[in-house]
Amino acid sequence: QKEVEQNSGPLSVPEGAIASLNCTYSDRGSQSFFWYRQYSGKSPELIMFIYSNGDKEDGRFTAQLNKASQYVSLLIRDSQPSDSATYLCAVNGGAGSYQLTFGKGTKLSVIP
Amino acid sequence: EPEVTQTPSHQVTQMGQEVILRCVPISNHLYFYWYRQILGQKVEFLVSFYNNEISEKSEIFDDQFSVERPDGSNFTLKIRSTKLEDSAMYFCARSGGDDQPQHFGDGTRLSIL
Numbered sequence: 624q625k626e627v628e629q630n631s632g633p634l635s636v637p638e639g640a641i642a643s644l645n646c647t648y649s650d651r652g653s654q655s656f657f658w659y660r661q662y663s664g665k666s667p668e669l670i671m672f673i674y675s676n677g678d679k680e681d682g683r684f685t686a687q688l689n690k691a692s693q694y695v696s697l698l699i700r701d702s703q704p705s706d707s708a709t710y711l712c713a714v715n716g717g718a719g720s721y722q723l724t725f726g727k728g729t730k731l732s733v734i735p
Numbered sequence: 736e737p738e739v740t741q742t743p744s745h746q747v748t749q750m751g752q753e754v755i756l757r758c759v760p761i762s763n764h765l766y767f768y769w770y771r772q773i774l775g776q777k778v779e780f781l782v783s784f785y786n787n788e789i790s791e792k793s794e795i796f797d798d799q800f801s802v803e804r805p806d807g808s809n810f811t812l813k814i815r816s817t818k819l820e821d822s823a824m825y826f827c828a829r830s831g832g833d834d835q836p837q838h839f840g841d842g843t844r845l846s847i848l
Contacts, residue, residue, distance in 0.1 A: 654834070655834055657836060657837075659839075665841070665842075666824075666826055666839040666840060666841050666842045667778060667826070667839050668839070669836050669837075669838060669839075672836045711777075711778065713778075715834065716791075720791060721783065721790075721791070721830075721833045721834055722768070722780040722783055722791050722793065723768075723770075723778075723780060723837060724780070725777045725778040725779070726777065727776070727777045728777070
C-alpha cells in the first residue's frame with residue numbers, strides 16, 4: 624500500500640514569514656512529485672512539480688526533493704493571507720503507474 | 736480557468752439510482768483521470784483513461800463504476816446503483832502526457848440521499 628504522509632497542521636505563520644511544508648512517501652519507485660493547493664470547497668490547484676533531487680524554485684515557491692530520504696518539501700517565502708489553504712502532496716506510482724497518491728494535506732494559516 | 740469543465744457542479748440522487756458525471760476538455764488531450772474526495776478525507780484515484788481505453792484503475796473502481804468517451808469529446812464517469820458512501824466530490828483531471836502534471840476541473844459534488 625503506497626502511503627504519502629503529511630503533518631495535518633494547522634500550521635500558522637505570520638504574514639511575510641517562510642512557511643515550510645513537509646511530505647514523506649513510501650514507494651521508492653515514485654518518480655514525480657507534486658504540490659497542490661486546495662481552498663476549502665474547491666478543487667486541487669497545481670503549485671509545483673519536481674522530478675529530480677534538489678531544489679526547484681518558481682516565484683515565492685521552492686520545492687525540495689530528497690529521494691534517498693523519500694522526502695519532499697515546499698517552502699513558501701513572503702507568505703500572504705491568500706496563501707491560507709490546505710497543501711496537498713501527491714506522488715505518482717512509478718514503474719509505469721501514473722496515478723497520483725495524495726497525502727491528507729497540511730492546513731496553512733497565514734496570520735496578517 | 737480550469738482546463739476541463741465538469742458538469743453538473745452538484746448532483747443530488749436517491750440511493751440506488753444511476754448517475755453520470757461529465758468532463759469536457761478545453762483542448763484536445765488524450766490523458767484523463769477521475770478522482771474522488773470524501774468530505775474531510777484525502778483525494779483518491781479512481782481511474783485513468785488514455786486513447787479511449789482504461790489504463791489504470793484502483794480498488795475503488797469496481798463493477799459499480801464505468802468510464803467512456805461516447806462522442807470523442809465528453810468524458811463520463813457512470814456510477815450504477817449509488818450508495819450513501821458514494822457521496823463525495825468527484826474530480827476530473829487531464830494531463831499532456833502520462834508523467835506530466837495533472838490539472839483538475841472544478842469538480843462535481845455528488846450527494847446520495
